Amino acid sequence: MALDKNGIAQRIAQELQDGWYVNLGIGIPTLVANYIPKGIDIEFQSENGILGMGPFPWEGDEDADLINAGKQTITALAGASFFDSATSFAMIRAQKVQLTVLGAMEVSESGDIANWKIPGKMVKGMGGAMDLVASAENIIVAMQHTNRAGESKMLSECSLPLTGVACVKKVVTDLAVLEIDPERGFILLERAPGVSVEEIIAKTAGRLVVEGDIPEMVLG
Amino acid sequence: MIRKVVPNAQVAVEGIQDGMTLMFGGFGLCGIPENSIAAVRSTGVKNLTCISNNAGVDGFGLGLLLETRQIKKMISSYVGENDEFERQMLSRELDVELIPQGTLAERCRAAGAGIPAFYTPAGYGTEVAEGKEVRHFNGKPHILEHAFDAQFAFVKAWKGDEAGNLVFKGTARNFNPMMAMAGRITVAEVEELVPAGTLDPNSIHVPGIFVHRIYQGAHFEKRIEQRTVRPRA
Numbered sequence: 001m002a003l004d005k006n007g008i009a010q011r012i013a014q015e016l017q018d019g020w021y022v023n024l025g026i027g028i029p030t031l032v033a034n035y036i037p038k039g040i041d042i043e044f045q046s047e048n049g050i051l052g053m054g055p056f057p058w059e060g061d062e063d064a065d066l067i068n069a070g071k072q073t074i075t076a077l078a079g080a081s082f083f084d085s086a087t088s089f090a091m092i093r094a095q096k097v098q099l100t101v102l103g104a105m106e107v108s109e110s111g112d113i114a115n116w117k118i119p120g121k122m123v124k125g126m127g128g129a130m131d132l133v134a135s136a137e138n139i140i141v142a143m144q145h146t147n148r149a150g151e152s153k154m155l156s157e158c159s160l161p162l163t164g165v166a167c168v169k170k171v172v173t174d175l176a177v178l179e180i181d182p183e184r185g186f187i188l189l190e191r192a193p194g195v196s197v198e199e200i201i202a203k204t205a206g207r208l209v210v211e212g213d214i215p216e217m218v219l220g
Numbered sequence: 221m222i223r224k225v226v227p228n229a230q231v232a233v234e235g236i237q238d239g240m241t242l243m244f245g246g247f248g249l250c251g252i253p254e255n256s257i258a259a260v261r262s263t264g265v266k267n268l269t270c271i272s273n274n275a276g277v278d279g280f281g282l283g284l285l286l287e288t289r290q291i292k293k294m295i296s297s298y299v300g301e302n303d304e305f306e307r308q309m310l311s312r313e314l315d316v317e318l319i320p321q322g323t324l325a326e327r328c329r330a331a332g333a334g335i336p337a338f339y340t341p342a343g344y345g346t347e348v349a350e351g352k353e354v355r356h357f358n359g360k361p362h363i364l365e366h367a368f369d370a371q372f373a374f375v376k377a378w379k380g381d382e383a384g385n386l387v388f389k390g391t392a393r394n395f396n397p398m399m400a401m402a403g404r405i406t407v408a409e410v411e412e413l414v415p416a417g418t419l420d421p422n423s424i425h426v427p428g429i430f431v432h433r434i435y436q437g438a439h440f441e442k443r444i445e446q447r448t449v450r451p452r453a
């Protein structure tokens with residue numbers, strides 16, 4: 001069965017490593033914070049200017065001066081720091097932030113990502129996404145394998161305006177975990193519990209490499 | 221000590237004219253200069269180019285200047301939460317330039333740091349890079365981006381003193397420090413204006429040299445855009 005949003009987040013959380021600073025995008029990526037493996041220390045960065053972001057505040061404790069990049073009220077954990085926007089993107093461009101997790105509308109087999117603009121529709125803007133994908137050494141995309149029309153979002157080339165080129169390293173969808181090898185395309189690593197390799201092949205439009213037996217994901 | 225205090229928002233915005241480029245600090249509705257926005261609205265100046273990460277919401281923040289059609293062009297990274305903005309953008313009454321958030325911050329910082337331009341990897345290979353010089357450093361492509369030039373910068377701080385020194389609270393800092401540095405005339409509104417000597421010089425976020433006019437805002441609504449909480453048991 002295909003994973004739900006929480007399942008995708010849970011699988012991505014397994015990629016977290018002790019001591020990492022991590023930036024989570026809006027949507028499914030935000031849910032990753034709910035599944036940090038026991039025994040490891042992670043600090044979340046939000047690009048509007050906080051390291052050490054904590055959970056939502058208790059009802060009544062919300063503070064207009066304490067929000068995340070999704071404009072949601074949050075809390076600051078012990079050891080947190082606040083900083084301005086230039087400092088925030090300094091740490092992003094200089095790769096002090098080890099992992100960026102973000103959503104996408106399309107990903108290409110060479111690691112291009114499109115997630116900010118659909119021609120003909122109201123464009124809201126890229127926010128910090130272009131800075132994040134241009135600099136992060138480790139980018140994981142969290143998304144559905146297909147769009148609402150059932151069309152693959154895993155393509156040979158993106159059809160939508162790009163957010164960044166050759167930057168995505170890994171994609172976790174409701175169906176599979178895939179690595180991107182710029183030479184070979186999408187490498188299938190794992191499939192969601194009960195999802196067949198055939199279904200993943202059918203729903204991946206870009207070049208897909210399937211080698212040997214593909215294990216099922218193991219979720220907590 | 222050089223005194224920067226002005227009596228109120230109306231005096232603080234004196235000198236703004238039609239067609240000027242203005243910066244407004246804030247991220248979403250967090251840390252926006254509410255009182256200066258209201259005063260700019262009252263002046264009735266038009267054809268403004270506004271540099272701000274976001275464009276407010278309907279009826280609040282820069283949404284107030286959109287309502288009165290005072291803005292000709294917005295330069296922002298994300299403009300999602302505003303119906304009037306969308307209407308003006310789609311009808312082409314409003315010109316919009318979208319740029320990556322880190323580039324927006326650095327173009328402000330560069331302006332305040334005497335650096336005319338810089339290279340950044342953000343936007344390479346996308347429509348943001350169209351027409352811009354590309355140069356490789358350490359094997360990686362970068363695009364040339366230029367410092368902004370704004371006649372006025374309006375920022376909001378938590379505390380400030382008579383010398384123009386500013387201290388911010390929480391994530392309300394965001395774009396305010398580098399916009400304060402960037403403005404040819406920087407106007408700071410603060411929740412609490414204190415006498416010189418009250419703030420610890422070790423804890424100043426923006427030195428008063430960057431601030432030309434400072435005043436205590438008459439009223440702060442500090443609206444929350446997305447109220448997210450954990451229910452108490």
